Amino acid sequence: xxxxxxxxxxxxxxxxxxxxxxxxxxxxxxxxxxxxxxxxxxxxxxxxxxxxxxxxxxxxxxxxxxxxxxxxxxxxxxxxxxxxxxxxxxxxxxxxxxxxxxxxxxxxxxxxxxxxxxxxxxxxxxxxxxxxxxxxxxxxxxxxxxxxxxxxxxxxxxxxxxxxxxxxxxxxxxxxxxxxxxxxxxxxxxxxxxxxxxxxxxxxxxxxxxxxxxxxxxxxxxxxxxxxxxxxxxxxxxxxxxxxxxxxxxxxxxxxxxxxxxxxxxxxxxxxxxxxxxxxxxxxxxxxxxxxxxxxxxxxxxxxxxxxxxxxxxxxxxxxxxxxxxxxxxxxxxxxxxxxxxxxxxxxxxxxxxxxxxxxxxxxxxxxxxxxxxxxxxxxx
Numbered sequence: 001x002x003x004x005x006x007x008x009x010x011x012x013x014x015x016x017x018x019x020x021x022x023x024x025x026x027x028x029x030x031x032x033x034x035x036x037x038x039x040x041x042x043x044x045x046x047x048x049x050x051x052x053x054x055x056x057x058x059x060x061x062x063x064x065x066x067x068x069x070x071x072x073x074x075x076x077x078x079x080x081x082x083x084x085x086x087x088x089x090x091x092x093x094x095x096x097x098x099x100x101x102x103x104x105x106x107x108x109x110x111x112x113x114x115x116x117x118x119x120x121x122x123x124x125x126x127x128x129x130x131x132x133x134x135x136x137x138x139x140x141x142x143x144x145x146x147x148x149x150x151x152x153x154x155x156x157x158x159x160x161x162x163x164x165x166x167x168x169x170x171x172x173x174x175x176x177x178x179x180x181x182x183x184x185x186x187x188x189x190x191x192x193x194x195x196x197x198x199x200x201x202x203x204x205x206x207x208x209x210x211x212x213x214x215x216x217x218x219x220x221x222x223x224x225x226x227x228x229x230x231x232x233x234x235x236x237x238x239x240x241x242x243x244x245x246x247x248x249x250x251x252x253x254x255x256x257x258x259x260x261x262x263x264x265x266x267x268x269x270x271x272x273x274x275x276x277x278x279x280x281x282x283x284x285x286x287x288x289x290x291x292x293x294x295x296x297x298x299x300x301x302x303x304x305x306x307x308x309x310x311x312x313x314x315x316x317x318x319x320x321x322x323x324x325x326x327x328x329x330x331x332x333x334x335x336x337x338x339x340x341x342x343x344x345x346x347x348x349x350x351x352x353x354x355x356x357x358x359x360x361x362x363x364x365x366x367x368x369x370x371x372x373x374x375x376x377x378x379x380x381x
Contacts, residue, residue: 002038003031003369004092005059006083006101009043013056015261019177019286020099020117022262026178030362032058037366042086044079051086062086075103076142084108094369102146111376113368115154116147116164117177117283152372154365157284159305173368178361179289180262184353186270186294188345192338193223195331196272196296198265198287199279201232201256206278206301206321207241211254213278213327218253222332226276227268229257269294273341274334278321282306292352297344299330315348 007024016022024041032039039059044066045052052063064082067074083104087095094111097104102114144167147153151170155161156177164172195214199205207228214226232238245254260268269275275291276299284305291298292309298316300306310316317330334341354360 001036001094001369001373002040002090002092004040004042004087004090004095005031005098006042006087006095006105007098008101009041009061009063011045011047014263022179022286023115023117023177024098026180026358027362027365028059029057030178030358031365033359034362034366040090040092042083042090044082062090075100080104080106094373096365096369102150103142106146106149111369111372112150113152113154113365113372114146114150115156116160117156151375152368154368157305157308159308160283171371173364175361175364175368176355177284177286177289178358179286179293179352179356181358182262182266183269183290183293184349184357186266188270188295190273190296190341191225191271192273193225193335194272195224195226195274195276195335196229196268196291197226197276198229198260198268198290199277199285200230201228201238201241202234203237204279204281205230206280207237208244209278209321209324209327210276211241211244211248211250212324213331214253215248215250216324216328217332218250220328222335224253224331224335226254227257227272228254229260229265229268231259265290266294269296272296274299274331275316276300276327276331277306278319278327279304279306280321284309289352289356292348293356295345295349297334297341297348299327299334311347311351315344315351 005028008020009024010016010021013025016025028039028041031037041059041061043063045063046066048063048065050065054061064086067078095105096113098115099117105112147164147168153168153170153172154175155172161172197210201207214224217224245251269291275296277285277287278301282304288298288300288309292315298310299319300310301321302318307318310318312318319326319330
């Protein structure tokens, strides 16, 4: 079976940027190992001037030259034409599109699978600005129309499935995101006071909310050090984070690491006592899955996709992201109670292996491909 993964794929697979690229790398690598699958990746790349083809870890990567302009217009216009032409030459048995690439394969007369990684209209709403509400409304119309047309959809969490209810008309399959196999091999030597977070610095990720909880613990005399990995996607919000650390005299308790590599993330997880993420909106954050695989207890929001990943009191704690006291209390419980932390660590690893290991995810995804191909040809007769 020839599979075309139509998705964002990094120029350097060892350095993915963002969750979709990381998922794509992990899934492609695992699928390429499965007998009977020939895996091709179709991606757009602004660094390319002409189409480039290369081999990587058992898969063939096709890079199409991306054109500048607005993402939405590109996805439904020039990008769609480029991807359609590439797929016409490849003649895959099944197409698996991810994120905005789903717009580029919409309506193609091929067996198709589409993974919903998040909701662009929600991300747009958090960007703010005078026209944010209009752009968010437009994205919502485009996204929901795309969901309605897809014959097979992969929902990465029950939260995503709920959001698709009443809109998606195809078959919805529940398959969580794969993470790197290396996360399961992390050897932990946790430092008793280190809290780690890995996410872009933004209002949606609620970085300031986490800083406020850390400040409360510092003022209470709790030994704690927060290490923040990620770039600021909004300059004003990034400055607000830096100003908060400076004005509240938290430089000794907070380290802003900036963007770091996947290997560096695993090193941080090895020494972290807690992983924290207080986002207002998420589908299924890769950071939480990676932390669980490494055996790091998690403190995260009780909203959206997070409650489906973390079992409250069992692998971590769920908190109201705007409740500074609740967050601080939950962080302190794990930092202070080493026996509780050890139980959470063991349980998190156990659950993560079944849910997020790339080989398990590839097996479930392969089964969806077989169903999509069989149903396509049955209805075409």
